[in-house]
Amino acid sequence: MTRWFLIRHAPIEQAWSGRIVGRTDVGIESGADGTQLLRSLPPRATWVVSSLRRTSQTAAALGGRDWQVVPALAEQDHGDWEGERWSDLLAIDPRAPEYLATYDRTRPPGGESLEDVRDRCIPAFTAISRQANASDVVAVLHAGPIRCILATVLDMPLSSALKLSVAPLSLTLLEGSCDQGWQVVTVNQVFARKLG
Template sequence: MTRLALLRHGHTEWNRAGRIQGRSDIPLDAEAQAELAATRLPAPWDAANLWSSPLLRASETARLVAGRAPQTSDALTEMNWGDWEGLRGVDLIADPDSGYRHIEDWSWAFRPPNGESPAEVWTRLRPWLDQLTGDTVAVCHIGIMRVILARAWGWDFDGPAPFKIKRNRLYIVDMTTLTALPDPVRLLTPEAP
């Protein structure tokens, strides 16, 4: 059985400002670095194959939580947000002419201007997913996680998502059956005194 554990990268200045990062290579902020340095992958994930997006915020998160450098794959690079990259979602949704929609109103064909649709992200991810063997941790981005989890949950970006992606949690997918485990696994943190 091959299992994939998905972990979202830590916060950046752009995350905290509500800006769409897409493929911009924004590093973790100091608070995220300190928070992640105090966490680690739980067993058996600490011994799993380790991959990340090549973007700094993901590869740095992987190094901090695993204590080792990940392999990187361009397949794990965040969804291309095209003309919306760097803008704030709240500003785009406030403009009825922008074309921006909340995720519950997307579809597999939803595409930012000059960007990439979830269906295109899936096409990009599929060869990488197909080559996985054994337990694997992939530190990546919310767009990548949404696409994989949407497939695993059978969700078509129509109505509320059956999952909520939070930080510092592993979202496990059985790749043999392409099904998601219902409960994420938290990263380990030092016990309180």
Template sequence: MEIHVIRHTPVNFDKNRCYGQLDTPLAEGFIENAKSLSNQLSDCYEQVITSPLSRCVKLADELNLKDSKRDNRLLELDFGDWEGQLWNDINQKALNTWMEDFVNNSPTNGETLNQMYKRIAEFIDSLRSENFDKVLIITHSGVIRCFWAYFLEIPLYNIFKLPISFGEVFKFNLGDNKQYDSVKQLK
């Protein structure tokens, strides 16, 4: 199964604020970004799946992928009480604790990276049982990093070494079993 995964286009939100599952709007110019993206995409996806957040759903709509399905497992990391706060306003002790082990520690009332990875791995495993040739997914950078970790068995502590730009498209090949999985970035 060939899976094309897109990170949503830029958002209209203060970059100094924490956001994961906060439903932030897309930035002006997203229509032009969508047009540029459409040139990189196939026109024969058997299934289109998006995060339920509007920044992904709106992009799917702009790409004329109106029959897309929403899947909560494709949500970005849940930053809990930190959502929408300025990073500088977050309790420094709590922030430091999280940063010391962001894989196993969670933001206050949020989820750990390990919990997020498990839901993404479950999503990918569920796709493996489907009989599709080509699938398109529109989601978030954290989710895409979890895809990379899954496919290449990268330790979660290293996934932030993978730069993922807004509107970037990746191709993952899901084999009959994990041994035959592969990754290719589209340009």
């Protein structure tokens, strides 16, 4: 049995709060204690991060070492909307209402749909699971890929994925295998909001 410890990265730099930062490479805020989360992680595991620095910064703050960088597990690319404020989106782009109503299958201009994210994340999740060979994996990722993984293992429509809360520094734990299936042990268990 393989266990996946899916951790959403720490909160992003305050200057980016409220902005669309899917594939924008921003850092994390510092300040709080990740000790409780760290205690929940296995002492020996394969560590995985995306190609965006907020995941490697969080992994380092949690004591991770020698992690594997997996670009396929990066956050959704919001294309032309990256850096804009969510609250301004409707005024900026008349296509925003369609996207917000069908985000799972509609691409923002120059970006990815959630289906696109799933289509690149799940093969990586499967390959890492098979390589793990019944050992533990700690993956510091983003809300989008975590939701895609959860929707897939739960056979849930991707259109319902935003109903899954994935807070910064939360832990989602899966147990199982690609051949035998996965059990969701916990979702969005929050220990701290920041790391320092």
